[in-house]
Amino acid sequence: MQLNINGRNHNVEVEADTPLLWVIREQVGLTGTKYGCGVAQCGACSIHLNGEVVRSCLLPVSAVKPGDRIVTIEGLSRDSSHPVQKAWAELDVAQCGFCQSGQVMAAAALLRKKPKPTDKDIDEAMTNICRCGTYHRIRAAIHRAAGTKTAAADVAADAGNTTV
Ligand code: FES
Numbered sequence: 001m002q003l004n005i006n007g008r009n010h011n012v013e014v015e016a017d018t019p020l021l022w023v024i025r026e027q028v029g030l031t032g033t034k035y036g037c038g039v040a041q042c043g044a045c046s047i048h049l050n051g052e053v054v055r056s057c058l059l060p061v062s063a064v065k066p067g068d069r070i071v072t073i074e075g076l077s078r079d080s081s082h083p084v085q086k087a088w089a090e091l092d093v094a095q096c097g098f099c100q101s102g103q104v105m106a107a108a109a110l111l112r113k114k115p116k117p118t119d120k121d122i123d124e125a126m127t128n129i130c131r132c133g134t135y136h137r138i139r140a141a142i143h144r145a146a147g148t149k150t151a152a153a154d155v156a157a158d159a160g161n162t163t164v
């Protein structure tokens with residue numbers, strides 16, 4: 001079958017029930033998308049399918065239709081210039097980094113739908129798990145990317161400084 005990933009067509013030969021995550025990683029060689037739980041709970045495997053964020057670890061490759069557009073972290077921008085990627089770097093969001101590609105993909109999908117999200121919007125949309133607990137910086141970076149409020153307060157709170 002043929003998959004369009006990050007704007008390029010890839011011909012892959014896989015069983016129909018192979019999870020899309022493994023096709024992306026093993027067949028196509030794009031390893032920025034991570035395997036965490038394997039049961040659609042943690043979000044480490046998040047990608048965009050036709051602009052919607054999906055968890056690729058449980059999605060069978062056969063669910064991808066001809067003409068569907070898959071975007072992985074490698075294709076979000078050519079040079080890490082997506083506003084979410086820039087905000088992530090500016091606020092030094094990542095700790096171990098394992099969950100972060102999924103977090104960035106989820107955040108980018110959120111901002112496409114809601115360019116000016118509230119804290120509530122962010123909390124509802126960002127259900128990805130971070131075992132390092134970078135949630136405050138994730139929220140702050142989303143606000144930074146959106147040009148909305150509370151980034152400074154969130155970063156200060158994450159650093160244990162409640163005076164800002
Ligand atoms: S690996 Fe897919 S949601 Fe955890």
Ligand code: FES
Nearest residue numbers: 096097130131132
């Ligand atoms: S940065 Fe380590 S799991 Fe999120």
